[in-house]
Amino acid sequence: MSRAIVALALFVGTMAAPAAQDAALPNKSDAVKFAIIGDSGTGAPAQYKVAEQLIASRAKFPYEFVLMMGDNLYSGSAQKDYQKKFELPYKTLLDSGMKFYATLGNHDNTNEKLYKPFNMNGERFYTFRPKPGVRFFALDSNYMDKSQLDWLEKELAASGSDWKIAFFHHPLYSSGGTHGSDTKLREELEPLFLKYGVDAVFSGHEHFYERIKPQKGIYYFISGGAGKLRDGDVEKTNLTAKAFDSGYHFMLVELGKDALNFQVISDQGKVVDSGALPRFSDADKKKLSTLSQ
Numbered sequence: 001m002s003r004a005i006v007a008l009a010l011f012v013g014t015m016a017a018p019a020a021q022d023a024a025l026p027n028k029s030d031a032v033k034f035a036i037i038g039d040s041g042t043g044a045p046a047q048y049k050v051a052e053q054l055i056a057s058r059a060k061f062p063y064e065f066v067l068m069m070g071d072n073l074y075s076g077s078a079q080k081d082y083q084k085k086f087e088l089p090y091k092t093l094l095d096s097g098m099k100f101y102a103t104l105g106n107h108d109n110t111n112e113k114l115y116k117p118f119n120m121n122g123e124r125f126y127t128f129r130p131k132p133g134v135r136f137f138a139l140d141s142n143y144m145d146k147s148q149l150d151w152l153e154k155e156l157a158a159s160g161s162d163w164k165i166a167f168f169h170h171p172l173y174s175s176g177g178t179h180g181s182d183t184k185l186r187e188e189l190e191p192l193f194l195k196y197g198v199d200a201v202f203s204g205h206e207h208f209y210e211r212i213k214p215q216k217g218i219y220y221f222i223s224g225g226a227g228k229l230r231d232g233d234v235e236k237t238n239l240t241a242k243a244f245d246s247g248y249h250f251m252l253v254e255l256g257k258d259a260l261n262f263q264v265i266s267d268q269g270k271v272v273d274s275g276a277l278p279r280f281s282d283a284d285k286k287k288l289s290t291l292s293q
Contacts, residue, residue, distance in 0.1 A: 024060075025061055025252060025254045025261050025262075025263060026254055026256060026261055027060075027061060027062075027254065028254070028256055030256075030257075031254045031255055031256045032064070032130050032131050032134045032163075032254070032255040033061065033062065033063040033064050033252075033253070033254050033255075034063050034064060034065050034066065034067060034130075034252075034253055035054060035057075035063045035065075035066045035067070035250060035251065035252050035253070036066070036067045036068075036069065036167075036202055036221075036223045036250060036251035036252075036253065037050070037054065037066060037067075037068055037069065037223070037226035037227075037250050037251075038068070038069030038070065038071070038202075038203070038204030038205075038222075038223040038224040038225065038226055039069065039070070039071040039105065039204045039205065039207055039224040039225065039226060039227055039228045040068065040071070040072065040085075040089075040226035040227040041071060041072045041073040041074050041081075041085040041086060041107075041227055042074050042085060042227040042228060043074075043081070043084040043085040043089075044227065046227060046228075046229065046248050046267065047085070047089055047226065047227035048088075048089045049248065049267045050225075050226045050227065050248050050249070050250055050267045051089035051090055053250065053265055053266075053267055053268075053269050054066075054090075054093075054226075054250050055090075055092045055093060056269070057252060057265060058093075061252055061254075061263075063252060064099075064130065065098065065099040065100070065101060065130065066090075066093070066098060066099070066100045066101070067100075067101050067103075067136070067167050067202065068100055068101065068102040068103060068118070069103060069105070069167060069168075069169060069202060069203060069204030069205075069223055069224060070102070070103050070104055070105025070106070070107075070108060070141075070168070070169030070204050070205065071105035071106070071107045071108060071169065071204060071205070071224075071227075071228070072085070072086065072102050072104075072105065072108055072112060072118070073085050073086070073107070073108060073109070073112065074107050074227075074228075075107075077108070077109040077111065077112060082115065085227075086117070087117075094117065099119055100117060100118060100119060101118070101119050101120075101128065101136070101138060102115075102118035102119070102120055102138075103138045103139065103140065103141075103167055103168050103169055104124060104140050104141075104142055104169065105142070105169040105204060105205065106142055106169065106170075106205070110124065120138070124140035124143070124148070125137075125138055125139045125140050125148050125151065125152070126138050127155050127159075129161070133161055133162040133163060134161055134162070134163040134165070134255055135159045135161040135163070135164055135165070136165045136166075136167065137152065137155060137156070137164070137165070137166045137167070137198075138166075138167055138168065139152065139166060139167070139168035139189075140168065141168040141169045141170040141182070141185055141203075142169070142170075144185060144188050144189070149188060149189075149192070152189075152192055153192055153195075153196070156192060156195075156196035156198070157196060159196075162257075162279070163199050163200075163255050163260075163279065164196065164197060164198045164199050165198070165199060165200050165201075165202070165255075166189075166193065166198055166200075166201045166202075167201070167202040167203065168201075168203055169203060169204050169205050170182045170185055170203060170205050171203035171204075171205060171206060171210075171220065171222045172185055172186040172189060172190060172201065172203070172215075172220065173186070173212045173215055173220050173239055174205075174206050174210065174212075174222055174239070175210055175234050175235050175236070175237040175239050175240050175243065176206040176208070176210075176222075176230070176233050176234065176235070177233045177234070177235045178206070178230060178233055179205060179206055181239075190216075193218055194216055194217075194218070194285075194289040197282060197285050198218055199218065199219065199260070199279060199280070200218065200219040200220070200221070200260060200277075201218060201219070201220045201221070202221050202222075202223060202251075203220070203221070203222050203223075203224070204222065204223060204224035205222070205224050206222050206224045206230070206233065207224050207225055207228040207229050207230035207233065207245075208222070208224065208225050208229070208230055208233055208234055208243065208244060208245035209221075209222060209223055209224075209225055209242075209243060209244040209245070209249050209251075209264050209272065209273065210222040210234060210239075210240060210242070210243045210244075211240075211241045211242045211243070211264075211273060212239050212240065212241060213238075213239060213240070213241045214288075216288050216289045216290075216291055217280050217284065217285045217287075217288030217289055217291075219260065219277055221251070221262075223249070223250070223251050223264075225244075225245075225247070225248045225249045226248060226249065226250050227248070229245075229247065229248055230245065231245060231246060232245055232246070233245050242273045244264065244266070244272040244273065247266040247267055247268065247272075248266065248267040249264050249265060249266050249267065249272060250264075250265060251263065251264050251265075252264075252265065257279075258278060258279050259276045259277060259278055259279060260276070260277045260279065261275070261276045261277075262274060262275060262277075
């Protein structure tokens with residue numbers, strides 16, 4: 001067993017969540033830095049409170065873009081909905097030129113893909129590379145048809161990136177009492193993730209935060225509490241490394257050469273989870289992909 005795997009085993013379950021003012025991401029100049037919001041588009045005070053914390057965090061951690069985990073606009077997609085549920089809460093970021101990359105949730109209108117500030121370029125699924133060595137794959141988990149799976153395999157095979165990050169709405173692994181793991185979607189996507197060495201997967205849908213214990217060498221996160229909250233919905237399972245279901249939240253992530261560093265911050269500005277996860281080598285990924293969970 002490699003040193004990276006041993007280090008991970010020691011890390012999981014022992015990581016403390018320090019106070020917000022003490023928790024620091026490496027903030028290296030050559031790293032890829034981004035934020036994550038999920039299930040945000042309510043237009044309610046809770047969304048605006050999370051947005052305030054998200055904006056404030058950029059003073060210490062200058063993230064370069066924001067990933068959206070779906071359910072970007074609840075209860076309508078008229079111009080007033082885009083304004084109240086996206087343009088106004090994130091105005092400071094948008095005015096600074098911040099890019100948001102959206103994926104579609106089950107409460108979203110497919111036409112959101114045409115909305116320029118979501119940077120979907122008219123597509124339900126897409127990929128982008130913010131820097132050499134890092135590539136993101138945005139998927140539409142509402143309709144995982146053959147054309148999307150064929151596209152994903154082609155893009156994964158051609159990516160050649162050290163970091164391969166997938167994000168979409170419905171979680172493959174979840175301890176949520178309301179929804180739980182989407183096993184059908186897992187059967188469709190996990191084989192491709194394992195075959196082509198995907199490193200981390202971010203999802204929403206569940207209105208809480210959960211960091212899943214690594215599954216076959218892949219890190220899974222659920223971040224669906226930037227506008228909605230399902231208090232107490234995380235059930236006790238053997239999947240959970242850390243969970244937070246008593247408040248709203250967002251995530252900050254930094255991808256360095258060999259590690260994924262992250263913080264999860266509540267609407268009260270408290271760090272509720274944080275840490276550094278090593279990037280597995282290709283050899284380690286192959287070994288881990290064959291392990292049963």
